[in-house]
Amino acid sequence: MTQKEHDDYLLQSLISGNDAGILEIYKVIYPKVKRYVIRHDGTEDDAKDVLQKALLQLATRAQTKTFEINSSFEGYLFTTCKNVWRREVKISKNRVTNDTVIDLVHEEREIALAAFEQDQWELFQEKLQELSENCRKILEFFFNKIPYVQIAKTLGYATENTVRQRIFKCKGKLKESIQADARYNELKEL
Known part of the structure; x- marks a missing residue:
């Protein structure tokens, strides 16, 4: 299987919910995401959340519009995870925490904002390559x-x-x- 075919398999596994493909994604990507998040003041639980959000964002984007990954699937997903973590850190710096306060950030809004930021990142990367x-x-x-x-x-x-x-x-x-x-x-x- 070529790299392109393997990347397409992983993306389609994510979209269709193919357990074997999703398990492969976790085995390959999670250790890198965990290492990145921990190096940047996060925890293992943070890394799990980041990967979940990135996978959800990627699946949502792939299902709702014409979607093409121009790099490797692994590289794209890892970059998405890094962007999600940076956003989490930025939000947490502005968040006041209190055990009795409920966080009012809606998951749909988070996904939309993350997708928006990913679009910005992709435009930046495309123009940088030019x-x-x-x-x-x-x-x-x-x-x-x-x-x-x-x-x-x-x-x-x-x-x-x-x-x-x-x-x-x-x-x-x-x-x-x-x-x-x-x-x-x-x-x-x-």
């Missing part, structure tokens, strides 16, 4: 908070100032490309 290889590399370093000195050394730039200028130009190209896309206005209005 940039030159040099711009993609320098922005990857920048987004991973690599020091300018190290970027200059690695990519062979003369000075940190040159790196700053390249980052500024590449970010500008990325922003321009995203804003020129029709989906940008749809996602911005929501």
Whole structure:
């Protein structure tokens, strides 16, 4: 079975509720999600919740619209899990906890917001891939908070100032490309 066929099998298993395929998804993805969540101040229970939400979101999206994964299924689902966890952390920072207070966040709203954020992420990733290889590399370093000195050394730039200028130009190209896309206005209005 090719990687594409295997990815299609996993996605269809999720949509149709095929236990064998879903079990395979858990075996492959859960350890990575657990490791990521725990490294980012979460617990094993948080990791389980994140994977459940990501799977629900993915299944919902695949059933409601034309849906295609351009990377591997595993990579896509893991990125979705990371986005779900980041959102959870962001929400929990703004939430006041009290044992007698009931959380009023509705699950449907959460799924819709997560799907919206995933659409934004996909647009960003698509436009990032359209940039030159040099711009993609320098922005990857920048987004991973690599020091300018190290970027200059690695990519062979003369000075940190040159790196700053390249980052500024590449970010500008990325922003321009995203804003020129029709989906940008749809996602911005929501």
